[in-house]
Amino acid sequence: MRITCTRHQTPKIEEPRSKTARLVFDETSKYASQYVGSRLACTDCHLASGTVAFAAPMLDMAGLFPMFDERVGHTISLQNRIQECFSRSEAGRPPPLDSPQLQALVAYIALPMFPAVWDRNPSTMEPA
Numbered sequence: 001m002r003i004t005c006t007r008h009q010t011p012k013i014e015e016p017r018s019k020t021a022r023l024v025f026d027e028t029s030k031y032a033s034q035y036v037g038s039r040l041a042c043t044d045c046h047l048a049s050g051t052v053a054f055a056a057p058m059l060d061m062a063g064l065f066p067m068f069d070e071r072v073g074h075t076i077s078l079q080n081r082i083q084e085c086f087s088r089s090e091a092g093r094p095p096p097l098d099s100p101q102l103q104a105l106v107a108y109i110a111l112p113m114f115p116a117v118w119d120r121n122p123s124t125m126e127p128a
Contacts, residue, residue, distance in 0.1 A: 021108035024101050032101040037091035062110035078106055
């Protein structure tokens with residue numbers, strides 16, 4: 001991991017795995033094709049890599065898990081929720097817990113500084 005910043009910038013954490021994970025998030029049908037039954041990607045529901053308010057944003061999402069899921073009637077993990085997205089929203093099948101795609105998505109969502117917002121204005125979430 002590398003942290004960079006100048007005197008008047010917010011520090012940026014550059015996690016090499018996050019670039020691969022973001023590709024899985026943004027181009028799911030390409031990078032997780034064996035689990036996707038449609039041409040949808042995570043970013044089709046979670047707009048702009050999960051950064052748009054009121055469009056299923058991913059910011060701080062990892063901290064909400066584990067959570068009770070009324071649909072299934074028990075507590076689920078972030079990994080379980082992502083598997084649900086593959087099954088229900090993307091009309092596919094859930095990736096195994098140890099799959100690189102699922103692990104990449106969990107890492108992407110759970111990074112302390114959500115990587116999709118590194119180059120965005122924090123007050124508006126618009127690209128800087």
